[in-house]
Amino acid sequence: MSEERPKQKTTAIKSTQTANEAYKVVKAMYARAQEAVEQGSPVAWVMVSTCCEEILKAMGVVPVYTENFGAVCAAKKVAEPFLHSAEAHGFSRHLCSYARNGIGYVIQLKETGMIPPDAPAGGMAHPSVLIGGSHVCDPRYKWYQALGRYLDVPYYAVEILEPPIDADFEAVKQYYIDYMVAELRGLVSFLESHLGKKLNPDILMECVHIAEQTRTKWWECYELRKAIPCPMPTQDAFSCLVPNDLDPADRASLAFYERLYDELKYRVDNKIGVIPDEKYRLLWGGGLPPWHSMGIFNYFESLGGVTVMDITYYPGSPCLEVADCADPLERIVRWMLHRFTEWHSRAARGCGNVIVQRLLEWIDDYHIDGIIMHGSESCRAGTFGQLFFKNVLKEHSTVPVLFIESDIVDTRSYSEASTKQSIDDFMEVVASNKENRIGQSGFN
């Protein structure tokens, strides 16, 4: 009998204590949903960034974030059977692997009548409603439509559109707000009619206030990462985003970021970095993370590189203009629009592109030596533009850019060895680039 090989660790070693608590938060979310089903309480399957977190909290609906489930399945290396199930039902292998994972999960659920035994965190509890959205990418509303083949569950999709950079934002702002507030009102009506519950506007306002504080505190944590050495690397940020992105209106989420902030502040004050010698500061400049292989962040660290900033889940600065807004739904929308348009006028005055403008500003603010972008095979919305961003960056900056190619969930065409080889090559360029810069400027 052959000896069982030790399991290869693919998750990243985290630097902060608080980040190590994040998976407990994730598991608790799935457990709450399972309890809700047992107690006959409503559960919603939800896409992130659909502006419904506060509404669900106020109405006592427990959310399950199906994209997050894809990430968890990838990290736990249990996604492949779900991907196969979806593909066997005719869903193209090119489609978003979060979606294929989620569809495959539902297929198995339907075929066996039970939660698949390998599902991590106890699996996704059966939903009472589905809430999709059009923000970020098309699969986020098409995926739940496709679930109609297997689940007879009411579905509402929230339209969320970003104002274009070529528009005068002040001129279009009001009709964007009106439209998206109407979309959220539609969501409230949908939930009220399907769940037989009424939304209490006072409770919603309280939830909105908590969520605003949570988002502000999370953003303040990001600000602390400007310190040298950096107190929190990207792999920690990608874990710590969970309470903010999935449950910001919960007081426990706010408390989570208060703890994190205190921990980071202590590290900044005491110059405690991620690694003993932070030689190179890196920026995660695009793409969703390779959830199956988060250990690559530690590989950068083994070569002296710390990812000190990331664009993918950047929470955005607080929206100050909501202070006088008495309508909780409008507050949600204004906050979101602020996040979308924060860089518009600066980009129009600067390099002309919103993403590159951010990267350029962060290169200065966070003292960046190299940029990493992750081209994810099945996540086109998160990948499209990376070459363009690199080309435009080159016109304004000498900071080198690395492209890593894999996927968010699907590892079938991923090679860790070749990824590490390209990281080795990249870090040599980063080192020589930094030496040249120091040589030219005379100081570090």
Place this chain on the structure above:
Amino acid sequence: MAGNNLAHAVEIYRARDKRARELKAQGKKIIGYFCCYPPVELMTALDLVPYRIIGDIREPMSRADGYIESNICSFVRNCFELSLKGRYEFLDGVIIPHSCDAIEKLCDIWRYYNKSTPTYFLNVPHIIHEGTYLFYRAELLRLRQSLEELAGKKLQTEDLVSAIRVHNENRALLRSLYRLRLPDPPLMSGSEAIKVAIAATALPVLECNEMLRGIISEVNAREEPLPSGIRVLLYGGQIDDAAFVDIIENCGANVVMDDLCTTARCFWHEVELDVDPINNLCRHYLDNIMCPRTLRQGTNHVSELENRFGYLKSYAAEFKATCAIAYTMRLCDTFEFDAPDLEDYLTKQGLPFFNLEVEYKLSSMEQLRTRIEAFLESVAEKAVRS
């Protein structure tokens, strides 16, 4: 042009920019646009010539690889390749709608590398709720303002109403042309029909209408019928080259109806002509363009399938199609998500269905011939058995 209208259309199809460049030389402003969503009526009403931007499946890709990732829709990459090579330098402006992720994200890149030509972004909602029309109306008014600046004149309501009329006439003529394939055998081939439809997107509307009237009359006067074959309903995304249709028809089948981004999807319905023309454009472009990028829901899965695909059942019945072939562009998420539901739906209607995942390049299509032949043979055998 008596007796030569179809030949003229084929000539335009082969050199789509020829007429647009002539018009440009005469002082006309040419406005390029992607997809079915930008309202051509607004352009015509402002005396701008609408020109649909398409790719070229015969063009080797050499430059776009440095700008757009390989896992992005090959049609979008191809269009950008053509732009880099100067094929669209004659345009005075470009409208890029938020029709899908790939087209939306192309906008920034297109704008950046075509700085001398204004690029206008049009946000098109994906989900139809009560407030959607008001929002889209505001977006169209914003577009109108940009186009007025380009045209150097204000839009007059009567000009817009008049433009809606002539574009409706254009749609009606294209439908009449398409219905020339109703008889068995059809009076014109699918390949011919598609060439005309594609040529139509490169001409000023009045000129196109005249050409279409001529073609209809020429085809009606044909004495030699086409060979009869299996009647195919073709469904899919961006087909702007008849090569794929030729492959099907060279296998002995007749493509009797095609519901594509470049063809019937754009002209099967008309814009209403009641009180408010901008509202009518909103309704038309949001409700009538049956692209999977728009979420169409129902009260349950069965009614939703009817909302999404019921019109294909009507096409199959009207054109007496005996099978359906779907041309699904690889990496086109919205079409790919729909494929299993579409197969279920059409199969339940008793229509043999074949879904082909295709790259936007000629060499990829040639490889499909054997698979198409096999499918058509199975349809023929089934017909004999029954």
